[in-house]
Amino acid sequence: MKKFVYMDASASWLKPQSVVECQRNFLRNFYANAGRGICARAGHVDNLIADSRQKVADFIGAAAKNIVFVSGTTDGFNRIVNIVKNTLNKKCPLVAVSDLDHHSARLPWEMQAENKNCKIVVMPLDDNLNIDLKKVPKADVMVITAMSNVLGVQQDVAAIIRSARAKNPNVITIVDAAQSVVHTKINVKDLNCDFLCFSGHKIGADTGVGVMYVKNPDVWAVDKFGGGMVNKITDLRIVFNKSPEKFEAGTLPLTQIVALPNAIEYLSKWDGGQKLIHFMYDELIKLKNVKMLTGRDACMISFVPKNMHVLDFGALVGAHDICLRVGNMCAAWVHKKLNIDGSVRISVGPWNTVKDAKYVVDVIKKLVQ
Ligand SMILES: Cc1ncc(COP(=O)(O)O)c(C=O)c1O
Known part of the structure; x- marks a missing residue:
């Protein structure tokens, strides 16, 4: 050929071959659902998912409870709008975006603005088309594209967030790391962002799995409901699990999650x-x-x-x-x-x-x- x-x-x-082999091995020899079974085989899958979550957490300097598996960056960004909207006690928040944004990061907020649920402010870019650090606006929510998928330049996300917080200490910062994660070592503690998303398929993992980092998962209300996220239901109240499970309603993309560490390892050597x-x-x-x-x-x-x-x-x-x-x-x-x-x-x-x-x-x- x-x-x-x-x-x-x-x-x-x-x-990479290691991802393909890991998925094949899992599907052929170990497959079972996670978070539901009590037999040894199901327990092994639980361990594989926990292991993958810890490796993703280590990869970006987070703890396991901050790592929510989603289906991709786009899914994460759409969910964050609902998570923030459900919790933020503000009628029409000011949302800062930029012209570097991919549709998936900005459109969910633009749609909120169309329905008059928020107002959009576009952050100015400097002469080199980077987010202008001197002109970071005051905002309630800020979407920061860490690397444009057209211009390929790493933005100084930590400095942008510092600047945004100087103007509003309560600003909610959302980082699009879909491209940046491939080329830059991420440490969410250094960035000090509230949310950060990336997709598995852009770093060698399969499609259908992505990561939504949530800095303070306990303060946010859940946006999706279903199996796996409920702790107990009594006549009087419904109690959800703690993070990350509270954000992971329904069966996860298990095969893709299990092989995510192989992709991370392969990426790390490139x-x-x-x-x-x-x-x-x-x-x-x-x-x-x-x-x-x-x-x-x-x-x-x-x-x-x-x-x-x-x-x-x-x-x-x-x-x-x-x-x-x-x-x-x-x-x-x-x-x-x-x-x-x-x-x-x-x-x-x-x-x-x-x-x-x-x-x-x-x-x-x-x-x-
Ligand atoms: C910068 C950036 N953000 C977000 C996305 C969306 O990623 P996905 O399609 O995996 O959800 C992409 C994909 O090209 C991207 O390049």
Whole structure:
């Protein structure tokens, strides 16, 4: 079979063998539901889930009770709106967002604003399109994209949160770490955020599992109801479990959770692919028909071909067995800010080689000349 060059890691990672093997082994030899059974086999699954939760907690500097398994970043962000809304004692909170935001981080709040349940304030960006630390607004809720999936630059999340707290000590801070988690070591204690989300599939785990970090789980009301989250129901009252179980109604994506530590371990050994990015950047920046949107040290390369529409470019590059991302990347606001409809994104993973990078550069050169 012809080799396919997959350089769309920022959309989703190809899966390492250790993840595939772990899931296969679990499904074939150990599968049972978690949090429900009392036989040894079910107890073993409980232990695997607890183990995975602890490893995720260690990975981001949290405790196990702060780690809620969700189905992905998008799920986490939609749930956080409901969790915050149910608890926040404010009629129309001011929610700060930015043009770096992915649709999943900002749209749930935009929809609340449409229904007049909150007001949106857009945080100014500086000349380099980073969140302007000097202009962090006063807000009740703040959505912070730690790394844009178009520009690939790590934001100074800790400083943004410090600045936000200086203006309102009670501001609720929500961090989108979907891209940042791939390239930057996260420590939620250093960030001091209230919520943080990322997806398993972008770090080599399977689809269907994500992480919602909750700093103070006891203060938040639950947003979903069902099996596994109830401690007791009497005639007089209903008592929910403590966190994280209180936020995990229903059966979890067990297979995906069990293999999440394998993905984390694999990610931890990767150098980030910056050498490949530098090589391709240095070649592409020379092309007169390529307008670069990212800098050399960004974690991905985004550009616009000057002589054709990005979707045509995507189709042509695809015909050469190369998978890149083209379009608005579910990040319409940053494209609007740049006055463009869409872009082309190259993002690499541990499976990519120098040969891949050379091939991609050669094909792009041919297409844009
Ligand atoms: C910055 C950012 N936030 C959020 C998401 C949404 O992630 P998911 O589709 O896994 O929920 C993405 C996915 O591309 C992203 O890049």
